[in-house]
Amino acid sequence: MLITVSGEKKEYAEGLTVTELIAQEKVEMLEYVTVSLNEEFLQRENFDNQKLNDGDVVEFLYFMGGGK
Amino acid sequence: MAFTNEQLERYSRHIILKEIGVKGQKKLMNAKVLIIGAGGLGSPAALYLAAAGIGTIGIVDADKVDLSNLQRQIIHATNDLGKFKADSAKESMQYINPEVNVIAYHEFVTSKNILELISDYDFVLDGTDNFPAKFLINDACVISRKPYSHAGIIRFKGQLMTIIPGESPCYRCVFKEMPPKDAIPTCRQAGVIGAMAGVIGCLQALEAIKFITGTGELLTGKLLTFDALTMNFHKIALPKRNHNCAVCGDNPTITELVDYEQPACDL
Numbered sequence: 332m333l334i335t336v337s338g339e340k341k342e343y344a345e346g347l348t349v350t351e352l353i354a355q356e357k358v359e360m361l362e363y364v365t366v367s368l369n370e371e372f373l374q375r376e377n378f379d380n381q382k383l384n385d386g387d388v389v390e391f392l393y394f395m396g397g398g399k
Numbered sequence: 400m401a402f403t404n405e406q407l408e409r410y411s412r413h414i415i416l417k418e419i420g421v422k423g424q425k426k427l428m429n430a431k432v433l434i435i436g437a438g439g440l441g442s443p444a445a446l447y448l449a450a451a452g453i454g455t456i457g458i459v460d461a462d463k464v465d466l467s468n469l470q471r472q473i474i475h476a477t478n479d480l481g482k483f484k485a486d487s488a489k490e491s492m493q494y495i496n497p498e499v500n501v502i503a504y505h506e507f508v509t510s511k512n513i514l515e516l517i518s519d520y521d522f523v524l525d526g527t528d529n530f531p532a533k534f535l536i537n538d539a540c541v542i543s544r545k546p547y548s549h550a551g552i553i554r555f556k557g558q559l560m561t562i563i564p565g566e567s568p569c570y571r572c573v574f575k576e577m578p579p580k581d582a583i584p585t586c587r588q589a590g591v592i593g594a595m596a597g598v599i600g601c602l603q604a605l606e607a608i609k610f611i612t613g614t615g616e617l618l619t620g621k622l623l624t625f626d627a628l629t630m631n632f633h634k635i636a637l638p639k640r641n642h643n644c645a646v647c648g649d650n651p652t653i654t655e656l657v658d659y660e661q662p663a664c665d666l
């Protein structure tokens with residue numbers, strides 16, 4: 332199935348969960364990442380059970396604290 | 400208010416733009432922008448906003464210029480070492496454009512002073528370097544319904560979003576609460592490429608100018624990320640509004656400001 336992750340469309344195994352995707356994509360600071368699926372924020376407690384489907388759009392949003 | 404010949408010439412490259420014109424330039428000259436932090440992001444933003452002829456620019460910073468700042472905080476120079484950043488920034492802005500009224504505030508934003516500081520301005524630009532300040536600015540701007548630009552930078556990455564309270568998602572809609580101290584690396588710990596501050600600070604200045612002149616599409620409901628190593632800009636569409644947001648949601652739990660606990664990384 333094809334999923335768009337951070338703007339890039341790629342092939343992933345059927346039945347992939349958000350937790351598995353996070354591991355596969357080597358997401359940094361995974362305890363603090365915000366995840367959106369098809370423009371809806373996902374609750375952290377649902378990452379394990381949330382299965383992804385063909386055509387889904389996933390975004391990882393990271394804290395960035397610098398500025399000075 | 401009619402333009403002088405000097406103003407017509409100074410701002411001619413703006414005035415010739417159909418999106419700005421005489422009308423837009425007048426709006427810029429009547430506008431008031433508050434820049435919180437005279438550092439990496441605040442430096443380029445302040446310089447371009449002063450050059451653009453923004454009527455009043457407030458600059459808030461209690462820090463003094465340190466040698467390690469000069470790799471990216473281009474509003475300060477070597478002979479400004481030890482000066483208040485707000486004063487050094489004011490001098491640089493007025494050197495570029497003496498017409499701009501610059502107000503230097505030698506303080507950091509706190510729950511006590513922020514509402515009053517922002518109240519006089521049309522648009523706020525967050526150029527701070529720590530999460531307590533970023534969350535405080537968000538909450539204060541949402542409570543005051545003040546439009547503002549949020550940004551953050553680290554290593555070779557940067558991101559920004561524009562918040563129009565009541566209309567677009569706020570910073571807290573995306574990042575519910577502050578990460579614990581030291582959970583997220585700071586620029587001091589992790590480093591930051593100086594020009595990244597230039598890229599993102601300039602984008603914040605553009606958002607301020609677009610907001611004031613009513614030009615184009617703002618980064619509302621969007622988080623724009625930039626990776627300098629791959630040169631990828633990526634615009635993330637945010638959910639409409641987070642109805643559960645603690646500050647801008649339907650039943651906000653944050654209605655008063657408090658100072659958030661998490662030591663700042665003073666860069």
Ligand SMILES: [Zn+2]
Nearest residue numbers: 569572644647
């Ligand atoms: Zn919100």
